[in-house]
Amino acid sequence: MKIAVLSGKGGTGKTLVSVNLAAAASKSTYVDCDVEEPNGHLFFKPEKLKEKPVKVSIPSLDENLCSGCRKCVDFCKFNALAFINNKPMLFEEVCHSCGGCILFCPQKALSEKSKKVGKVEFGKAKDVNVITGIMNLGEASGIPIISEMFKSLKDKDELIILDCPPGSGCMAMESIKYADYCVLVAEPTLFGTHNLNMVYELVKIFNKPFGVVLNKCVEGENLSEEFCKGHSMPILESIPFDYELGGINSNGRIATFESNKYSVLFSKLLKKILKEVHI
């Protein structure tokens, strides 16, 4: 079973919730899909077991065969190819590896070349398998890395927590594609509510069952809570804006292991989610 934790913006508490849900389970796999800035490993400090490079195919030009017809450049909708001095010029980090230019080249001047875009690290921290996707700096898309991580997930019955990238773009979509349930983490501010709406729209499009965790809750007005009530969105839990929790978390420790209060809170949250998934 795969539970995706997402939010419209960074810093909302995706990793806090993901790490603690994985820690609250007796046995789980934590997958860091936030490949641009994976940080779950900072909490689990896993023992590294293995590492796998992630490669994609990009075009390589044989200048002697190229007739300068420009078909490849005109085909590329990602603007990864420019046409200079009657030859295509490739911008590797803009290329999305669709392979179209290679197919379209009438001279067969383009061929596939392998390029490393990142890696996946597999580790273990007590009863939690920790899988971390790491994208190389400057790459345009982390999707190949996220897909690679999904390939390694086999056991269907195991509890898998997916710590998603922020936002509602391609990488968040790739991360929730196979999720059985989505947890939307939201802050109480107007900005937080706007970003909650983004992921709410996303899970509706993907037709995923979901629930909301309100984080950083303070006394008084909570715009995200009002938004949830207005849209009949289930609220799973409210996490307080708490000095103790902030302290534990900012020191790279896991609240579920350190604080009885939060051990209870995240165990309860996990149970609630599991119940929701099985309905």
Added chain:
Amino acid sequence: MKIAIPVNEDKTTICPSFGRTPMFLIYDIETQNQVFLDNSAVASQGGAGIKAAQSIVDNKVDAVLTPRCGENAANVLIAGNIKVYKTTFNTTKENIDAFNENKLQILDDVHPGFHNHGGM
């Protein structure tokens, strides 16, 4: 000699973005002929600088006057033998005059691109 300048919708002021400018002013120094070229890259999801620079190359421009320029766009322009100068005024006229008097410097602070992370 043909020069290109990223301009706003008002067709007189300089657009701060090269890749995502709504249009370019293409100006012929000798004939003083001017044409406004719609920037087809403006709505690109990515690679806007590359696409915009490509249309500048395709229009056989000799020099670009711009307040700034991303790395990829600069690489296309350089490969296309186009010189890039830094604008110092707000309007196209003032910059063209300055260019004619050799008062504009070559743009050397090429930035690594904003890639949807702000900058405007």
